[in-house]
Amino acid sequence: MLPPDDFAPEIGVAEILEPGLRRIVAPNPSPMTYRGTNTYLLGDSDIAVIDPGPDHPAHLEAILSALEPGQRVSHIIVTHTHLDHSPLAHPLAKHTEAEVWAFGDGTSGRSPIMQDLAQAGLMGGGEGVDHDFSPDHTLVDGDVLRGDGWALEALHTPGHIGNHLCLAWGDACLTADHVMGWATSLVSPPDGDLTDFMASCEKLAAREWRVFYPGHGAPVSDPNARLNWLVDHRRAREASILQALHDGPATAEDLARVIYTETPPALLGAATRNVLAHLVDLTGRGRVAPQSALQADALFGLNP
Known part of the structure; x- marks a missing residue:
């Protein structure tokens, strides 16, 4: 079910995926991040930057350089607070004066059992949580953000981490690390919760999707089949x-x-x-x- 290992984007270059959506891959390849974190730019005039990525000067410059005449960053949206997704949010905000939206900070959305494990001392073991992150505005399940010519619906999909969001853009979904384009998602307690993960798979499977745009790897062209594969x-x-x-x-x-x-x-x-x-x-x-x-x-x- 996983695709062949042929995803080889040019790092730091804004690539058009479809009208109104571009992707820039950050320079942070690793066994956990594949080729790097996918940062998405949505819109034609008001640009939503989705998952700014790690706090890397070259990636900040790549995002700013991708802005064309007449475009401005109107929203910065963080799908979850792992260190490869959120740290660049506030540096980008300082350059663009856009505000940052997310479900919450690094511990938001944790289930009670994971809160108990964390309080008992279970920490780490995953991709690293950005404990310095806090959004300017919170998004809850069902909230809709709008810019000039686009709308995104927030879908709370805990499992990979409690504060994880997927973002529905019509019949496309930006799935961040819940459904990736190269491997299964890591579920590492106390940030990850498999009970929540399976429930979030069911939540996504209740809709018909045309394509998934993941946080790592290539677009997923058969979304519901990939969800079935993840559950299986x-x-x-x-x-x-x-x-x-x-x-x-x-x-x-x-x-x-x-x-x-x-x-x-x-x-x-x-x-x-x-x-x-x-x-x-x-x-x-x-x-x-x-x-x-x-x-x-x-x-x-x-x-x-």
Whole structure:
């Protein structure tokens, strides 16, 4: 289901994806960000900059240079507060006098169980949260932002992180890191919540979409098929975890080493967090239980 590894955009260049929408890829490639973060410029006169990206001077210059005569940045929209998406928002705002819109700060939208895990000391393990970020204006599910010739509907889609938004633009959706164009989304507690992630997949699947524009990678031309694949992938991973637990209680790291046999060592930590996300979800559904307090290194066993 994942596309061939042929996404090779010119970094820092505004590429037209369709009338009214351009993409600039930031210079931050990595195993977590693929070729780099996709920054989108929506509009013909009032420009919405969606996911300004990392605080990188070359990327700021690329965004400003992409503005054509008669264009101005009217809105800066942040889909979520990971370090590869939000830090450039306020530097860009200083240059353009546009205001910043988002669901909230780095902890907004966390489910109660993830709040408990964070308070118990579980932190990190993901792409890094921009704890310095706060928006000028908050967006809640169903809010609509409008500029000259465009409208965006905010869809709260927690899962990758609690404050994650997708943005509906007619029958297109800017899906940020909920649905990516190159890999499955990382779900790393306490920022990521698999129960929320699956519910957000169902929410997106309830609509008919023409195309997804993701936060990393190429556009997704068969959106509903990709959503089905994401759900099936998670269900298969859940089945592997439950099968492995038939051999006895195990930690998330134990299970990751058994299940992610082809994962490079550098990504084993991310794989372990993905397994932990499944274990927390399975605990909430009564399928497994931690043998001590619910925490990252707990032993989990099957419920009878």
